[in-house]
Amino acid sequence: MQMVRVTLYGGPLDGEQLDVPAQPDTDDPGIALPAAGCSISGGRSWYAPAYDGRWCWEGDTA
Template identity: 50%
Template sequence: MSTERTVELHGGPLDGQTVPVTLDDEDAWTAIISDGCAYPGGRSVYAPDPAGRWVWEQDVPWEAL
């Protein structure tokens, strides 16, 4: 059974937006299409920090995912 919840994103191009995430993976992260991404067509990657806030990690080109 998957565990899904809505989280608020902090930092990066999607700061303040909320998105649904699935929390089943021990190394949870989410990559989201973003107009503010440094790479056209790329994704902005967010992951939970030790306090549980979902913070911007980096922008990556689509082909690197």
């Protein structure tokens, strides 16, 4: 599986970089990541690709 490095924008992980699949296996290419700054205790922060290719924070989830 080919991976690409992306930079996260907004939310508690702003500026972090990580590798994500170049072609995700699902219709929803976003990713839920544990984050110390998440607004939900024990939750995860959801990042997904935006129209311009950046991976942007879309909110927090339990």
